Amino acid sequence: MGKLIWHELSRYISLTASVYAVWASFWGFFFRKFFWDFIGGILRSPGGLQPSPKFSLFINVIVKYPIVQIGTMALGFIIIALEYPIPILKGTAIFRSIALRVVLLIMQAAGTVLFYQFEAAQSSGDLFFFPSEVSKHEELGTEWEIRICTALQKKPAVSPPAGEAGITPSDRSDETVKKYDPFAPPYVPNLHVGDLRDESSGTEYGVLLNKYSVVPHHFLLVTKEFMPQNSPLLPHDLVQTYLLLLAARKARKNYFAFYNCGSNSGASQSHKHIQFIEVEDDGPPIEILARAANLEVSGKPFSLSSVGYANHVYRLPTLSNSASPEQLEQALFLPFLSLLDLVISTVRHSPDYPSGTPSYNVILTLEHMHLIPRRWETYTLGELGATLSVNSLGFAGMLMVKSDTERQALEQEKIETVLRAVGVESVHELQVAGTSMEAMDETSA
Template sequence: MAERPRTFFERGTLWSSLVERTAHALASGALVPIRTEVEVVEHEGVPFLVRVVSNLERKAKAVQPPSEGKPPKNPFIPPYEEDLFVSLVPPAHACLINKFNVFDHHALIITQAYEEQDSLLTAADFEALLTCMAEFDALAFYNGGRIAGASQPHKHLQLVPVPLAAGGLRTPMDEAIARGRLPFRHALGPPLQEPAQAHALYGELLRAVGCEKPGTPYNFLATRQWTLVVPRTQEAFESISLNALAFAGSLLVKNREQLERVRAVGPMTLLRAVTGPPGA
């Protein structure tokens, strides 16, 4: 059995640790990948990636119901599931592998002490995030509350390696962002550089879309090229749930019926619907 990392990772080792722990967790059965088929749906100049789930029942079977009268265990509170633990991350975070991953090497950056998922990000959160983003090229995102697509109430940022698909662009939305043509409510900014700048920029973007009050739902996304905040007014379009990844051009649907609905109305229509009308 591979030895569990127990301390902060050394500079330049996070990616190799993440790869090693992923292989180990797959072998042990601790990692439960959600298998998907990918379809490209072009809409308004963006080649959206729509992933159709083929094995959600595996996730349902892997989630054990709590004992009667007991609340479910928070998987983000120590002791962490050993096979999914990668490393501690300064100043007060830990890196875990996402147990139910759609993307390979999907990492979670969680607060070691409990904080609510709809609370605002702090300078400490950005210090941890930037430490990890310096280790490998990734799309970082934060689902600010249940309406923004969060399924776990313990504060956690997420990292998925880029590019998200073949073709060279980090995300399907990159060209639209470069053109400044995002037809849904948003605030766009430059890349994150260091914790103080990142935290200040985040605050500016939140204020630009009226999401500066704690508890207001929004999505936060960042790559090495741009930073994006999107206000949320609803969690789903019809029965199709959307989280931050949708605003990078990557959607997840439960079945082919939902895929055909996305194709019929156009993915950008979904993004406009869940962010509300301009000026809302």
């Protein structure tokens, strides 16, 4: 009787593991990643963090061609058919073979351990994934995304304070808890994707999965040494960010990056971190408006006048995967400085702007760099009284609400109204006129 019980228990465990392997393989087709690519990974130009050449075989059979995923899924179905079992196998020598089961399960385990990452963090409890649905709303000449995530109403509380990525738990004094930094190493292994080092500056970064994830594979680039979130992006920050975007494109993924700078920008942590979100081929909705802008002169900042709030955009030159870090720095940092100057100028033209360091949002795609000055972090929706927190994603065209009631209130109140309220009034025409006058003065002199 005891042997029968153990046999049945083993059978159920085998079935459960195989069902999970099939499920993981299914998602592995859409999110292709070699789990161990960070071992021996190096920073290259181009490509950002790239796997060691010794792992090229795994990259080929997992990322380029999902051979491992197909094989693992096939093994999962075979084991399910064997353990269930299907009628044709029942009573056969294959069905009775314990050795065959052991071999198949080892092969299945070896396959699944090669390509899962996001699912591992989620299943371990290190990563919280909140299901959501996206509603499209036509306004200001483009389709805005309103993501409804009712689960955020019950976002889990953790101790010490929650961040977007966790660190390994340990005994802490009260003073340590107060100074808890979720982006300081050592990192939780299931959230730690890998490390980067900028060769020119020596700055080291960690790449972490977002602990509270609404979109799969939302990840962060964080400085290993503490840098304040209200500090501007430095040349090496921009270079490493763009290298990651190039690496994503090389892997046939379309990501954009964003940075919330300052207390009113929607930043959730004080440790410097840049965030990355995967989007469809067209990019975030704001990019549709940026691409449609006809520029009289290239290589200068411009503004999207149709949106009604202050925004400063720069169209980047086409940068290939062969661009060196030096070329990237030259192509990215000077535009960033020019946009930052416009942000400061915009704030100075606002007489009732809050005191303190100016806040702004940065949105970076392979084509454009956007900087948006911020006045407030939150907006209260009329009679409903619900408070919306708006960060860079809101200005990228991707807003978040916690209920369908909030979505309806947002659509009724208009997205432009919300963004204008938390942003700053545009004075772009005045700034352009001032620049033109300065140029004329220099010419006449």
